[in-house]
Amino acid sequence: MEHLFINIADAFTGWLMNLGLSPWWADLALLVVQWICIVTIVTANITVLIWLERKVSGFFQERLGPNRLGPFGCFQTIADAIKLLTKEDIIPSAADKLVFRTAPIFFIIVSVMLYVVLPMGDGMQIVDLDVGLFFFISVGSLSTICLLMAGWGSNNKWSLIGAMRAVAQMISYEVPLALSLIGVVMIAGSLRLSNIVAAQGNIWFIVLQPIAFITYFIAATAELNRGPFDMPEAEQELTGGAYTEYTGMRWALFFLAEYTNLVAVSALMATVFLGGWQGPWLPSWLWIIVKTYVIMMVFFWLKWTFPRIRMDQLMSFSWKFLIPVSLANIFLTGAGIHFFKWMGW
């Protein structure tokens, strides 16, 4: 069970090479197949996630959540997806057509790109970049542009306000996001995600870096535009923020990309702070799924527990609290590493 997917991949390349392809082309074909697998799994997983979030939020508010279609309402998301797919695609006549059309496409491309570096099990990583963690942060920062394109292209005041909030929020929270990970990188001594996982063989980084975990969690919530930091959407005041003018499949693409980002960030947190795919009894690829889902449940829990905070509070919280705290954490980590070296560990 442990090497199930690796064996499948090896069998696939072996079969291609038997057909007469050179190893280079076989590897390329494998990459394409891996890419298709990511997109399929992500999309299929989203239907489960949306159902789960609606169910969980229902329980939080003493409701039942979706309960009509299928057992426990589990076919509700599929019905919603079919509805969205068949909806008319409306583009406002005053919209900036090209920007309006391409924004959701770029958004989903950027969010799927994040999965390239995530280790999904022992040796199950598409590319093991030596700057994997940095790749995740910098590619993730591109999603700001996509939201801005959506908000600008819609030519609608709510959309533009939403986009500007999104940019202000995401650029401010990128700083504590990156700074909080530096403590982990200092201990692991590498930006390579497989090395970071290997460095947690004895003890998870959530134990060594609790402050970093909490700051990263808060910054990631803001970066994902999730409640209580979902000001860019804030449907009560902005009717949907940057997505106001989007309908049907284009809107669904944004929704898809947001959940894709959520899964990717949760998987990164599991990798960086919770020991990655390491764990007893179960195969490694199952462990990362379990840990990712646990973190996503915490995201759901936060969203449906806390009220939305105000925009200026959000900004001052990042600049005046989170950034100093994460800088102090870097200092503490450096001092700690030197102390332990001096102790002779």
Added chain:
Amino acid sequence: MTVSLNDLVFVAMALVIVVAATGVVMLKNIVHSALSLILAFVGVAGIYFQLSAGFIGLVQIMVYAGAISVLIIFAIMLVMDKSVEKTNLFSPNIIRLLAGMGLTFLLFVTLGVSIWFTKFPVVPAEGPVDAVGMLANLFMGDYVIAFETAAILLLVAVIGAIILAKGAEDKQ
């Protein structure tokens, strides 16, 4: 001379950069120009990746492509009250237009001549294994003073910009 995949990637990336950079100048809407600029930056990052300088490429994406959105925001704010359709036009002044074209031509000639007459040593070398570690050692070792000075300089610039924008408070 055979065309390798490496060359193809370079040509594709260069094409993206040139088209996007032309777009920055030619597009009439300043927001479109800024978006085109992002595309050009991502193309440059692609060339860094092709040269196996992954870290620099990612810095390029994060710093330039990721933060340029602020620039677009400012562009939007500055042109908010008029129509954005014609915010990035050519100068109507013929003399300025000609002067700009002349300067660009001179720049191209200088670049072309310097590239044509330089002998580039071709070394069949692999990229460094631990590029990030090497960079870190240089930044925090040999060049630490220059690095920290640049950091302080940027901080001063940020504070200065805030004071210029919001005005300093008088102490009594």
